[in-house]
Amino acid sequence: MPEPERGRPDSRETVSLYVVGLFLLVVLPVLNVLPAEDSWFHLSDFRLNQFGKFLAFAILALGLDLIWGYCGVLSMGQGVFFGFGAYCMGMYLTLQIGTESVYGSELPDFMVWTQVKELPLFWYPFKSFLGGLLGAILVPVLFATLFGFLAFRSRIKGVYFAIITQALAFAAWLVFNRNETRLGGTNGLTDFKQLLGYRLSDPSTQRGLYLITVMALIAAYLLCRWIVASRAGKVLIAIRDSESRVTFSGYTPWMFKLFVFVVAAGLAGLAGMLYVPQVGIITPAQIGVLPSLEVVIWVAVGGRGTLIGAILGAVAVNYGRSVLTNYFPEAWPFILGGLFVVVVTLFPDGLVGMLRNLTDRKPSPAFKADGRTAA
Amino acid sequence: MTDSELILNCENVVMDYDGFKALNNCNFKVHYNELRVVIGPNGAGKTTLLDVICGKTKPTSGKVLFGKGTNLVGKNAEDITKLGVGRKFQAPSIYSNLSVWQNLDLSLKRASKGVFPTLMGQSSPAERARIEEGLETIGLTEHAHDRAGSLSHGQKQWLEIGMVILQEPSLLLVDEPVAGMSDKETEQTGQLLTKLSEKQAIVVIEHDMDFVRQIAKIVTVLAEGTVICEGTVETVQADDHVREIYLGRAIVAH
Known part of the structure; x- marks a missing residue:
């Protein structure tokens, strides 16, 4: 049973990389440029x-x-x-x-x-x-x-x-x-x-x-x-x-x-x-x-020890902030702190861990929720 | 036997923990390709002796001469490892979030273990073959890609033995390898250690006297930080001083 050579990603990861790359590099800019400004598909300059x-x-x-x-x-x-x-x-x-x-x-x-x-x-x-x-x-x-x-x-x-x-x-x-x-x-x-x-x-x-x-x-x-x-x-x-x-x-x-x-x-x-x-x-x-400290929260929310998790966490938490601060500007620090506590205690593998649990039962390869804390 | 046949020569080693002498003028010699068993009551300084040899702790005074007269005292653990001393810890000490294969791959002896060679390095076919061979030796071929943390206690012990073997040490220090193993696993471990001792010197700390009898040729008895007796299992068990120390303990009952 040969050990997979280093750097050779599994096919699922490669496909998702292409999909996300394509989405960010082509789809979003095109949605910004092409559709008319009042179109439902239009992505505003501000959002981009x-x-x-x-x-x-x-x-x-x-x-x-x-x-x-x-x-x-x-x-x-x-x-x-x-x-x-x-x-x-x-x-x-x-x-x-x-x-x-x-x-x-x-x-x-x-x-x-x-x-x-x-x-x-x-x-x-x-x-x-x-x-x-x-x-x-x-x-x-x-x-x-x-x-x-x-x-x-x-x-x-x-x-x-x-x-x-x-x-x-x-x-x-x-x-x-x-x-x-x-x-x-x-x-x-x-x-x-x-x-x-x-x-x-x-x-x-x-x-x-x-x-x-x-x-x-x-x-x-x-x-x-x-x-x-x-x-x-x-x-x-x-x-x-x-x-x-x-x-x-x-x-x-x-x-x-x-x-x-x-x-x-x-x-x-x-x-x-x-x-x-x-x-x-x-x-x-x-x-x-x-x-x-916020960077720490992004990574914890996304999922420590998974690179995708860090990206996901950074985008998700910041998007959440931009939406929620519109409605509850004062509450944001509490929401952020609460999120951190909930994630660390209930979902130590973060968003990626939750997604993995949904798609298959395989544990995350890099970080296991075995009660270890980093510090 | 002359000193030139010694792979390890501990001279007057003292380990003083704020007045408590875990090792007290300990003199301990091991020959090339010897399988030596160290026994002794709790607190005799057995584990401390191994700690001093492998660089985990620095002795208060004394010399630890290794191979052709290299003094190990004052060297750090990774350099001592590179010189050819391997250590198997008492509690299985493995990388539980890596696979069995990766545990062995990291332990494999390599020319350089610096950051950049490790970053760039690919396993050569010969290295992969050695890992596969190691997997076979410790009977974990089936589990090569399992997470090491998911192994049973006995398998973890074996994995750590495998990791140490792949470091190709000329001196192997093994601390209570069969603790928590079944009788069958214990016997297999004994056979493995006996086989390994054909190529390298091994020092085993053990409490299990049945196991000691299975593997030992020469036994060293340690008490209160010094060697009090050395010889075959029979000689040691017949020794009055040893009997005194172990009075009421398992060894007398046998």
């Missing part, structure tokens, strides 16, 4: 753009799923890496505003009203698109390498790692809030006009950004699937099952954790980079403790 934002969140969730769902290391600081990516792209977009700004100065508006006379040095790389692009990936990756090295090598694990990452999120929020950081303080970066010469207010630009986001999500998904299908992916699950045993199989667990933490940070940066031009604003409120 909103969906693009959800899919950027899905990339963020994929990264957390790798480190938490597969490797069992709960990071409550993914919002920070998302923020790094978002701010890097935001700085590029801010400099692209040029003299279209309110004050008509080459300097960003917030610098004018906070009496900054010259562009700070660290803003210079973001004059070019390439600077923004590379920064959005490299800054989170390098930061995660350093932070992860220090934390994992010192064998900080479980709930202690979760607390440290939460402290990191809080510290980042404080730093980004300060005017002296020269990143716009509490107001963040906003009022963007153009990206590589394309007007951001133009629906076709937003459509393009949506399509790029879908392609980035597909690429991120394939990368994650390649990792979890490899032998290293099995080591991740082994670390979650019994970290000390892994050393007696000859592997060094902290190196694997560091690797997957860095990949997750890179994905978070990518997500932030795609988020900013579609949403048009990035502020410290979007990168602190609460946004980092």
Whole structure:
């Protein structure tokens, strides 16, 4: 009985991948462009753009799923890496505003009203698109390498790692809030006009950004699937099952954790980079403790240890938010918290686990509801 | 026998837990291709001795010389594993969310177990053949693609033995392999260990005296952290000191 070769997905998964890819890449944009605006089939620019934002969140969730769902290391600081990516792209977009700004100065508006006379040095790389692009990936990756090295090598694990990452999120929020950081303080970066010469207010630009986001999500998904299908992916699950045993199989667990933490940070940066031009604003409120915790809820709701679950959870929870906040804006935090409690206690395998139970009786391969918690 | 025939030589090993000496000047030697059984009352330091050898805990003082004089003290567990020491834990310690095959595949001895070789690596036909061979040895061929967590207790014990075998250690440390096994499984385990000892040195900790008699040639008795007696099962059972320690225990009754 040969073991299936790595990376060869089962046919059902391949088919669903094609179907979902086709739906996101072709069907939704076509529904946006072709049907008349009053047609029942018409997808408004607003909805398409909103969906693009959800899919950027899905990339963020994929990264957390790798480190938490597969490797069992709960990071409550993914919002920070998302923020790094978002701010890097935001700085590029801010400099692209040029003299279209309110004050008509080459300097960003917030610098004018906070009496900054010259562009700070660290803003210079973001004059070019390439600077923004590379920064959005490299800054989170390098930061995660350093932070992860220090934390994992010192064998900080479980709930202690979760607390440290939460402290990191809080510290980042404080730093980004300060005017002296020269990143716009509490107001963040906003009022963007153009990206590589394309007007951001133009629906076709937003459509393009949506399509790029879908392609980035597909690429991120394939990368994650390649990792979890490899032998290293099995080591991740082994670390979650019994970290000390892994050393007696000859592997060094902290190196694997560091690797997957860095990949997750890179994905978070990518997500932030795609988020900013579609949403048009990035502020410290979007990168602190609460946004980092929300990512955990998305993944838990979708189903830990299944990549599809992370995507599904991110889209479903955010869609739920956009609908429910229309009707009960104050109740949303309670709904979100309640959802988390219900899912963790009653459906530990999340939406994917429920769907699996409906379609067949096979247990999920990656995460079993055997009473294990990640932290 | 000279020291050059020793695969393992523990010299004056002390393991001091805040004044409690789990190992107290313990001297313990094992030859190449030897099957050694270590017995002793609860708290004698048997498991601690294995922990010290495989790098799970660091001794307070003393040397653990392995093979051609490599001192294992101070090395971390994964390096000791790579040097050729395999450890089977007392409670079956397997990766329950991976399949039996994947458990064995991860354990298989490989040139490098770093992140990137592990990420890129594909099993070669020879490696797959070795895994299949290992499955046969431990009798789990039928269960190759079952989740390891769904196996019975005895099967889990066997799987862990298989995982350790595939690491191709030159020294195998086995902690109470037959605990919780049926009589038949116990006997099969004994045969397996005897067969393995043709190629590698094995140290087995065991309480079950019937099992000890089945497999042991030389028995080491450990008490209060030191070796008090060493010899054949008969010699050891006839020893007055051992009788004293085990007074009222199973070994006297036999």
